[in-house]
Each structure stands twice: as structure tokens, then as C-alpha cells.
Amino acid sequence: MSAARLVRVLGVLTAGALAAAAVALFVGSAGLAPGRVVGVLLGQGSDAEALVILGLRLPRIGAALLAGGALAVAGAGFQALTRNPLADPSILGVSGGAALAVVLAQLLGFGSSLVAVLGVATFAFGGALGAALLVYAIAARDGQLPLQTLLLAGVIVGLFFSAAITVVISVVELDRLAGVIHWMLGNLTALSGDALGVFLLLLGAGVWLIVGRARQLNVLALGEEPALQLGVEAERVKRRVFVGASLLTALVVAFAGPIGFVGLIVPHAVRLVLGADNRLLLPASLVAGATFLLVADTIARNIIAPAEMPVGVITAVCGAPFFVYLLRSRA
Amino acid sequence: MVVRLVGAVILLVAEAAQAFTVRDMRAQEVVLAGRPERIVSLVPSVTEDLFAVGGEDRLVGVTDFCDWPPAARDKPRVGGMVGPNLETIVALRPDLVIATDEGNSQSTFDQLARLGVPVYVVRARRLEQAIEVLDRMGELTGRTAAVAPLVERLRARVRRVVEAVRSHGRRRVLYVLWADPIIVPGRDGLVTELVTLAGGISVTAGASGAYPRLGLEAVVALNPDVIVLARHGGDQTPVLRATWERLAALPAIRAGRVHAVDGSILHRYGPRVVDGLEALARIIHPEARF
Numbered sequence: 001m002s003a004a005r006l007v008r009v010l011g012v013l014t015a016g017a018l019a020a021a022a023v024a025l026f027v028g029s030a031g032l033a034p035g036r037v038v039g040v041l042l043g044q045g046s047d048a049e050a051l052v053i054l055g056l057r058l059p060r061i062g063a064a065l066l067a068g069g070a071l072a073v074a075g076a077g078f079q080a081l082t083r084n085p086l087a088d089p090s091i092l093g094v095s096g097g098a099a100l101a102v103v104l105a106q107l108l109g110f111g112s113s114l115v116a117v118l119g120v121a122t123f124a125f126g127g128a129l130g131a132a133l134l135v136y137a138i139a140a141r142d143g144q145l146p147l148q149t150l151l152l153a154g155v156i157v158g159l160f161f162s163a164a165i166t167v168v169i170s171v172v173e174l175d176r177l178a179g180v181i182h183w184m185l186g187n188l189t190a191l192s193g194d195a196l197g198v199f200l201l202l203l204g205a206g207v208w209l210i211v212g213r214a215r216q217l218n219v220l221a222l223g224e225e226p227a228l229q230l231g232v233e234a235e236r237v238k239r240r241v242f243v244g245a246s247l248l249t250a251l252v253v254a255f256a257g258p259i260g261f262v263g264l265i266v267p268h269a270v271r272l273v274l275g276a277d278n279r280l281l282l283p284a285s286l287v288a289g290a291t292f293l294l295v296a297d298t299i300a301r302n303i304i305a306p307a308e309m310p311v312g313v314i315t316a317v318c319g320a321p322f323f324v325y326l327l328r329s330r331a
Numbered sequence: 332m333v334v335r336l337v338g339a340v341i342l343l344v345a346e347a348a349q350a351f352t353v354r355d356m357r358a359q360e361v362v363l364a365g366r367p368e369r370i371v372s373l374v375p376s377v378t379e380d381l382f383a384v385g386g387e388d389r390l391v392g393v394t395d396f397c398d399w400p401p402a403a404r405d406k407p408r409v410g411g412m413v414g415p416n417l418e419t420i421v422a423l424r425p426d427l428v429i430a431t432d433e434g435n436s437q438s439t440f441d442q443l444a445r446l447g448v449p450v451y452v453v454r455a456r457r458l459e460q461a462i463e464v465l466d467r468m469g470e471l472t473g474r475t476a477a478v479a480p481l482v483e484r485l486r487a488r489v490r491r492v493v494e495a496v497r498s499h500g501r502r503r504v505l506y507v508l509w510a511d512p513i514i515v516p517g518r519d520g521l522v523t524e525l526v527t528l529a530g531g532i533s534v535t536a537g538a539s540g541a542y543p544r545l546g547l548e549a550v551v552a553l554n555p556d557v558i559v560l561a562r563h564g565g566d567q568t569p570v571l572r573a574t575w576e577r578l579a580a581l582p583a584i585r586a587g588r589v590h591a592v593d594g595s596i597l598h599r600y601g602p603r604v605v606d607g608l609e610a611l612a613r614i615i616h617p618e619a620r621f
Contacts, residue, residue, distance in 0.1 A: 029546050029553035048580070051551050056548050141347075182512050190577060306548075
């Protein structure tokens with residue numbers, strides 16, 4: 001793979017992301033005329049208009065881009081790690097673990113300060129790691145992860161965590177967890193500047209952990225023995241990618257809720273077009289995932305305006321049939 | 332004398348033996364063996380009404396949400412409004428279950444019907460219907476004498492509020508029933524009428540249905556003068572603050588016209604709904620006196 005190709009691909013994808021962001025900035029239930037949007041961007045809008053564009057749409061576009069990118073890289077990472085093309089944070093139950101941890105963190109009442117944002121993210125990370133380890137422990141047979149066993153283990157662990165969340169909601173006074181059921185569907189909101197900053201920073205760390213081992217992941221795809229012969233320490237690479245993918249999943253759950261299927265759809269689509277080379281696949285998935293979730297969220301914001309649909313519903317409607325297609329085409 | 336006494340006894344016996352037939356607010360006939368002695372209420376508003384008319388002795392079961400008056404908490408509980416515990420209800424041997432068409436589920440009614448438990452359904456979308464429910468609870472429990480002055484006092488208080496706010500301009504009010512997702516009163520919501528009576532215009536009055544959802548962006552576009560956030564039971568302020576801090580540029584928020592109210596006096600149609608109306612009027616028109 002040449003550097004020129006990487007630059008070219010990322011250039012095209014980034015242009016797509018920017019175009020999607022531009023469209024997203026102009027459409028919304030407030031029904032502002034395009035001229036007014038441009039006015040706000042030039043600093044000439046009324047307070048309410050400025051609030052809609054700069055205070056709500058822009059931060060939400062940011063949140064969608066970050067969450068989409070994180071999910072796609074996490075999905076691609078889990079796929080490389082398990083050498084299983086159907087792996088995805090939601091299917092593996094990792095999102096579920098993070099979600100339970102976030103619900104528990106909210107019970108502790110962190111509030112909305114910066115410390116709180118970090119606290120919730122830390123909890124989510126713990127939950128994601130725990131769930132991923134659990135799935136791994138259930139599915140591993142002599143160091144191998146058979147496809148069916150892994151998927152079933154993920155589904156079971158995911159179901160268990162969602163049941164555990166229901167238990168928590170039932171036991172605790174409903175008022176204290178007001179939005180949980182809505183949140184569980186996967187919901188993007190306009191994040192505060194602080195939260196976006198933390199999200200971006202930790203996202204960078206997670207992406208670095210995975211993308212920084214793209215070459216080794218390519219070798220790992222040949223199998224662990226050949227990898228060892230080629231000087232790749234499989235266990236260390238896997239641990240690192242495992243931590244990175246769990247971190248990215250946890251971030252999305254902490255900041256947006258458990259949004260499903262992005263990590264499945266996007267790396268697959270990218271792989272179809274660009275091939276399986278992780279050095280290209282991972283960065284391309286980052287940008288394509290960001291764009292995909294932004295488009296899905298823009299639909300979610302407008303499809304039943306003036307109300308909003310949780311974006312997780314849109315991704316699931318696209319993702320579930322896609323999963324079936326992948327399952328059938330492999331059989 | 333003897334003849335008259337015998338006559339009275341015959342009348343009494345005849346009345347006791349006669350079936351007690353009432354029509355509920357769905358206009359369905361509810362046939363009971365006599366005046367209900369053991370009532371289970373599946374509606375917090377109805378529970379409040381039964382206490383207000385002095386019919387609480389006949390109340391043998393309430394929902395987990397029936398928290399007013401405080402004595403209601405001492406009544407046996409039958410679970411939530413949706414999917415109450417049927418076994419618990421039956422064990423209480425009720426001769427009547429009172430439910431609502433808004434908040435209880437049809438499947439509960441069907442199951443109760445199969446178990447042979449009569450169900451009386453109330454329906455209140457407007458203040459006048461809320462008062463009618465109170466009146467009906469008085470009738471059902473034989474407390475007609477107590478309920479008439481009660482209803483008259485409530486009507487007088489409503490009139491005073493309406494009079495007091497009449498001379499003041501109407502303010503544009505955003506009422507938020509639930510913060511995440513944002514749920515507001517629509518065209519058919521009781522709160523929409525209360526806002527109007529309290530001298531405001533609900534900015535979401537045009538939305539169809541009783542309690543539609545709304546995106547945050549749509550809320551901002553409505554640009555209200557006053558924002559009223561409903562509290563539910565436990566202290567929800569941190570959740571609310573996080574959501575509304577971001578909207579600091581909204582005129583209502585900059586002017587400090589964001590208020591919290593106890594949702595249970597505005598979303599229920601019990602006797603305290605007039606307290607709710609007065610609270611709303613004080614928020615919308617702090618200058619008005621009533």
C-alpha cells in the first residue's frame with residue numbers, strides 16, 4: 001500500500017464527511033432558512049438562531065463524528081483481533097457491559113462537571129473491558145475463538161447486561177434514572193465543549209492504540225504461528241488492540257449511549273471497496289464511520305420532526321439486515 | 332306508625348338487594364351488588380379524590396405511585412399503573428377497581444373482567460372533567476354531601492385565578508413534563524388548558540396529541556418567555572440543569588424565567604390540580620394577586 005493511496009482515500013472520505021457536516025448544519029426542526037444559517041456563521045444571527053446552529057447543531061455534529069469514528073475503528077479492531085468479520089462492540093456484548101457501568105455511575109450521581117464526565121467514562125471503560133474479557137473467557141477454546149461460539153457468547157453476555165440494567169431500573173426509584181430507557185436506544189445529544197474535548201482526547205488514544213498496530217494486525221490475520229515466525233508478538237498486539245477497542249466502545253456508550261451496528265457495517269463496506277489491509281482499512285473506517293453516523297443522526301433528527309428518533313434505531317434498522325446478509329453470504 | 336316502620340324496612344331491604352348500576356366515563360355500564368365497599372384505585376388522581384371526599388375507608392388498595400395524601404402510602408399497594416399485580420388485587424377482594432383510560436392498559440381491564448372484577452374507568456383531559464371525576468368519586472362512595480361544597484370551593488379558586496390574570500398580558504410558556512426525552516403538553520393535554528387559565532399561552536399547544544415529544548432544537552425555535560420544568564418525586568435538578576445550561580442564550584433563561592414546579596399537582600387531575608393552576612399563575616404572572 002502506498003502512502004499516496006492512503007492520502008487519496010482519506011482525502012476523498014474527508015471531503016464526504018465535510019459535505020455531510022455541511023448538510024447537517026443546514027437541516028433541523030427549527031426550520032431556519034439557509035440564509036439565516038449562513039448569517040449565524042458570519043456572526044449576524046439572533047441569539048436563538050446562534051443557539052440552534054452553534055449551541056446545538058454544531059456540537060451534535062461533532063458528537064456524531066467522534067462516536068461514529070470510534071465505533072467503526074472499535075469494530076474493525078475487534079474483527080482483526082478475533083479474526084471474525086461479524087465482531088462488533090454491540091454484538092460482542094461490550095457495549096452492554098459499558099452501558100451497565102454507566103447506569104451504575106449515574107446512580108452514584110456524578111453530576112455534570114468535567115470530573116463527572118471523566119468518572120462516567122472510566123466506569124464505562126471498566127464495564128467494556130469486563131464484558132470483553134467475559135466473552136473471551138466463555139468463547140475461547142485452546143486459544144481459538146470459533147465463530148459461532150464467539151457470537152453466541154457475545155449475544156448472551158449482552159442479554160445478561162441488559163437484564164441487569166432492567167434489574168437496576170426496577171429496584172431504584174424510577175425518577176433517579178429518568179432517561180435510561182430512552183438512552184439505552186443510543187442517543188446523540190449536543191455535548192458540552194468540555195465533554196467534546198475529553199471525548200476527542202481519549203478517542204485519539206484509543207485510535208492510536210489500534211491504528212498504531214495496523215501492520216502487526218495484518219500479519220496476525222495469517223494466523224498466530226506465522227505471526228510469531230514473522231516476529232510479531234501476538235499476545236502483546238492483541239492485548240493492546242483489545243484495550244483500544246474497549247476504550248473506544250466505552251467512550252461512545254458514556255457520551256452517547258449504546259449505538260449498535262456501526263462497527264459492523266462500516267468496516268465491511270470499507271473492506272469491500274478498499275480491501276483488507278488494516279493500514280488502509282483502519283484510518284478509512286475512522287472517517288467513513290464518522291460520516292455514516294452523522295448521516296444516520298441527521299436522519300434521526302429530522303425524520304419525525306419536531307420530535308427526534310434515537311440514532312441507534314436508525315443504525316439498527318440498517319445494521320440488522322446487513323448482519324443477516326453477511327451471515328448468509330458466509331454460509 | 333308500625334305500617335310506616337315496616338314500609339321503611341322494606342324500602343331499605345329493597346335498596347340493599349338492588350344492584351347498584353353506574354355508568355363510567357367511557358359510558359360503559361358497571362353493575363355492582365351494592366355501593367362499593369372495597370375499592371382498588373389504579374390512578375393516583377383517583378386516590379387523591381377518594382381521600383378528598385372522605386371515602387378513604389372504602390379504599391383497600393392503591394398503586395405504587397399513589398403518594399398523596401401521605402396516608403395513601405399506608406394503603407396496601409398493588410404495583411404500578413401499567414401491569415399492576417393482579418394476584419395482589421384479587422387477594423384484596425375488591426368489589427370495584429377504578430382505572431383511567433390514560434395510563435392504565437386495556438390488557439389490565441380485560442384480565443380484571445375475566446376475573447369478574449368490575450372496572451370503572453375515568454377520563455379527564457380538561458379541568459372541568461377533573462372536577463367531574465371528583466364529583467363522581469363522591470357519588471360512588473356516597474359522600475355527595477361532602478363533595479358538593481368541595482367542588483364549589485375549587486371552582487371559586489379557579490375563577491379567582493382567571494380573574495386575577497385577566498388584566499395582564501399573555502406570556503408564552505414552555506412547559507416541560509419530562510426532560511429526556513423532552514415531553515411537552517400538546518393540544519389535548521390538561522396542562523395546556525391550565526397554562527391558558529393561568530394567563531399564558533403554551534407554545535406547544537399546536538402539537539397534536541396530549542403529550543408529544545419534542546427535540547431540543549424545536550424547543551429553542553419556539554423561543555418562550557417562561558420555561559416551566561416539572562419535577563417528579565425525587566430531586567431531578569442535576570439532570571435538568573445539564574440539559575438547560577446549554578441553552579443559556581435563550582431569552583427566558585437569560586432573564587431567569589426558568590421555574591420548577593411539582594409535576595404531581597399539574598399532571599394529575601386530583602383535587603390538587605387547582606393548587607397546580609395557582610402555582611402556574613404565580614410563575615407566569617408573579618405580579619398578579621389572587
